[in-house]
Amino acid sequence: MTESAAVDGRYVAVIGGTDVSPAVEADAEAVGRLLAEAGVIVVTGGREGVAAAACRGAMQAGGVTVGILPGRSRDEANPWVTVAVPTGLGEMRNALVVMDADAVIAFPGAYGTLTEIAFSLLAGTKVVGLGTWALGDDVSILSAQTPAEVVRLALD
Secondary structure: OHHHHHHHHOOOEEEEOOOOOOHHHHHHHHHHHHHHOOOOOEEEEOOHHHHHHHHHHHOOOOOOOEEEEOOOOOHOOOOOOEEEEEOHHHHHHHHHHOOOOOOEEEEEOOOOHHHHHHHHOOOOOOEOOOOOOOOOOOOOEEEEOOOOOOOOOHHO
């Protein structure tokens, strides 16, 4: 990561399922890489699936990743988490994953992803989805078709 990127200070949460298709995993890795190249700190739930892929992409690009973990041990973090934050909160930690993000990028996932989207919307945080939950016309989730587009929308 460049020195100017380290000063940027933007945080983007990348959320999604732990059991995802290879295509979703590849897109999440590309998003992590693009965010790191833009100097953004990538925040995830810190474990497998979308979180691991986004962290892997960010680390390969020299970025910083934060994993907000449900358990009490840093050992549950995927190998690409730079800063592991064990909470001991279980699924209730979902609010912490998105709480201070400047934007949230949502991939397909289960109810944990849905709660993270809800917490983001409650906080007034921009959510950009790439194949994630469809919540209806009155819900303000931006939709993107590619990793580059989702990152552009998140950072605008």
